[in-house]
Amino acid sequence: MESYRELDPAGVRGVVFDIDDTVTRNGVLEPDAYAAMHLLADGGFELVAVTGRPLGWTDVIARLWPVRVAVGENGAGWAWVDDAGTHEGYFCTEAERSKQAALLDTIRRKAKSAMPHVQTTNDDRHRRCDLAFDVGESVSLPRAEIDALVALIEDLGARSSVSTVHAHAIPGPWDKAEGVARALEDVLGIDLSSEIEHWVFVGDSGNDAAAFERFPKSVGVANVREHLDRLPVPPRYVTDGDRGRGFAELAAHLVDGLG
Numbered sequence: 619m620e621s622y623r624e625l626d627p628a629g630v631r632g633v634v635f636d637i638d639d640t641v642t643r644n645g646v647l648e649p650d651a652y653a654a655m656h657l658l659a660d661g662g663f664e665l666v667a668v669t670g671r672p673l674g675w676t677d678v679i680a681r682l683w684p685v686r687v688a689v690g691e692n693g694a695g696w697a698w699v700d701d702a703g704t705h706e707g708y709f710c711t712e713a714e715r716s717k718q719a720a721l722l723d724t725i726r727r728k729a730k731s732a733m734p735h736v737q738t739t740n741d742d743r744h745r746r747c748d749l750a751f752d753v754g755e756s757v758s759l760p761r762a763e764i765d766a767l768v769a770l771i772e773d774l775g776a777r778s779s780v781s782t783v784h785a786h787a788i789p790g791p792w793d794k795a796e797g798v799a800r801a802l803e804d805v806l807g808i809d810l811s812s813e814i815e816h817w818v819f820v821g822d823s824g825n826d827a828a829a830f831e832r833f834p835k836s837v838g839v840a841n842v843r844e845h846l847d848r849l850p851v852p853p854r855y856v857t858d859g860d861r862g863r864g865f866a867e868l869a870a871h872l873v874d875g876l877g
């Protein structure tokens with residue numbers, strides 16, 4: 619990985635960023651990172667937050683943060699705000715989502731009987747399209763148990779994604795990169811594939827894998843080094859600081875590049 623200073627800021631139109639452990643520390647948004655979002659937005663960059671967190675949270679993030687779109691549940695849906703109000707979009711149709719909900723019910727039941735000590739996340743009731751188990755938020759599940767949970771999810775026919783805090787059962791074909799692409803098309807009329815070199819992605823862990831692969835200008839905050847074993851393609855660039863401090867370094871670099 620190269621230093622983020624090697625990233626050429628010329629022509630960058632927008633910044634897509636993960637939330638947990640990219641702009642937060644111990645679950646709390648870091649002041650440096652929030653200031654950096656405003657710095658970027660004021661500099662004219664389009665901001666897109668993309669997270670494994672619930673779609674219920676994206677409604678709030680889209681309203682409170684200086685972002686154009688907030689994508690949740692690892693790409694399953696998104697929320698945005700314009701003059702007409704708050705809106706939501708989904709990767710799958712309503713009919714597809716109702717089939718997916720049935721699969722998640724099965725996974726929830728089987729996980730409860732096979733691994734009764736493993737709990738769904740405390741943000742579960744705000745989820746609309748996926749199911750998430752707590753592996754590192756209020757408990758710290760050993761790696762072997764996380765692997766067993768992932769195997770159970772995949773054996774029942776869903777995909778899985780593991781972040782620092784959660785293991786997700788994903789019943790549809792979305793991922794963070796595809797979700798962001800659909801959301802940008804839906805909300806801003808942007809064809810991401812035709813201009814992806816003008817967008818920067820910044821993240822930190824396993825559930826950012828698809829985005830690290832898709833975006834040529836991919837950046838890891840320094841704590842990404844703890845998760846390289848879960849990333850088939852590491853980010854191209856890495857910050858010096860971890861979490862929100864790294865995000866703020868990157869933001870300052872991009873804004874400096876405006877000249």
Ligand SMILES: [Mg+2]
Pocket residue numbers: 636637638639640781782821822823
């Ligand atoms: Mg993260």
